[in-house]
Amino acid sequence: MSGCPTGIPITDGNKNCKVVLTSRNRDVLKNMDVKDFKIDILPEEESWALFKKKVGNYFDAHELREIAWAICKECQGLPAAIIALGVALRGKDMDAWQDELDKLKNSTLNKIEGINPKVFASLKCSYDRLNSEDAKSCINGNLVNLPCYINAAFRSSCTNEAYLFMKDEYLRYDYSPGSTNDKVLNGPLRISEGYPSLKNTAFAEPGIDCAFGSHHEDEAFIFSGNLCARFNYAPGTTDGKIIQGPMTIIEMFPFFKGTVFESGVDSAFESTVIDEAYLFKGNQQALINYNDPHLIAIRYITEGFVSLKDTIFETGIEAAFASHRPNEAYLFKGDSYARFNFAPHTTHDYVIGDVRKILPYWPPLYGIWRSKNKGSLDFHE
Structure with missing residues (x-):
């Protein structure tokens, strides 16, 4: 590698130069295969x-x-x-x-x-x-004021309904699979208003940054940073309540200790296989059983879902939810999304159609996003 184009001034007179990498995330240093030195706190x-x-x-x-x-x-x-x-x-x-x-x-x-x-x-x-x-x-x-997109979601037990989270707010959404006849059923509401039981928890502020629905009716797993909880969301009411937690991810799922998932989860969705779910962090995915907690597999996203190679999702998925149609899920990243057939326990998955911009296909979100982003974003394809 030539140093000068990357901002490292190397001349013929400088031999054996060393580059010092600093990161608050130890996984970055592990991936770079370098010797790491922990900087201790001050006495x-x-x-x-x-x-x-x-x-x-x-x-x-x-x-x-x-x-x-x-x-x-x-x-x-x-x-x-x-x-x-x-x-x-x-x-x-x-x-x-x-x-x-x-x-x-x-x-x-x-x-x-x-x-x-x-x-x-x-x-x-x-x-x-x-x-x-x-x-x-x-x-x-x-x-x-970073752009506000969908940063978490989960499928409701009510047909064709999903919960979409944007920072510390959420809405209940009828997503009408395969059409543009979507509608907002409720919201956007602050999480602490729609779910008073979450007030004064990390799930209300800063908010829910990952979630996936359980196969048990009206239950979901919610995440905020390194915390998680099993939650009864009581569709259409404000009676939602935590039924397990809050606790750290490794207290809920001990098998994640020492993995990238220990500190947080980017997105997740439940499989059609009972009690199984896919979780994502960076370019990695984990398949777990959440009811009898055990890890089934951790691998790169493109190893588990080969059809996502060379798409925006190969490096990470920001939000996701399982569709009410068998073996289908919606994946989100920034202002784009894809419908996806995930073919459990195989590599026969495929993207339905193509990766698309969200707004032309989810028109009720236009006014919400425009308001949250103060009209500064261009949502047109």
Whole structure:
């Protein structure tokens, strides 16, 4: 590989150059086949010294010291969290400090894979305390207001109905297989409004990022980050309730320990084979039995579903749900989707038609997506 085109300046005089890779996801380093070195968290004394350096020592002889120490401990030795909070709280009054301590203690953010929730909460604090709206808008444009598509789904026990999730909201949808006669039956609603029992859980905020229906009536498995639960969704009512969990993925499915699925699942759908489901993470898929929990197989997506090779889905599937038609599923990625025949326990799968843009074939979503994306996206083919 030539270094210069990739931004690595290599000249004839530089021999034995080394490239240092950094990642919060250890799987990245494993895939690169490199020797990895874990960067440990800061010990308590070093954490406090760094925090004081960023805040300044003005609270040393002040009643803020006790709160400052508690906030520093909440950062759990993570330099990014310590620095972000120290800078954000510098010069703030007692109320601001106490408010931030309360937020840190009650934080349930765990949406972003590989990011410690305390780091996410501290960065959010730093963002919230920006005085300039222009500065906030720069971040909004690049990080916060990412395009809103379908990021989770599951098939309802009601014929031709599915639940579609978009961040912390969802809608109940009649998808009319093979036609464009779809309609929104209910929503979009905030998850905490449609399912009050999920309020104050990670499934309500930041939201459900993966789900699949169970073969037991009105039940589904829902995921948020590394958490999951078995959920009775009580179609058409607000009586849904968790019947198992919340718990970590490896507590629910111990066989995922040490795999990419341990930290989260991108998408999933249930098979027509009773108690079996397909789960996806990056370019990998797992076939599991979820009722008598055991792993059947883990492989690359294109090894399990050969027809997805050379499509957008070979590198990952963002959302999916099983159709009410046998051996069919809907796959989603960004603004595209495909109907898919998955032929259980064989490699005779095939894409029905082609990979298509969602909006021309799911017209009721147009107004919803346009509103959520502030009219900034072009949904036309």
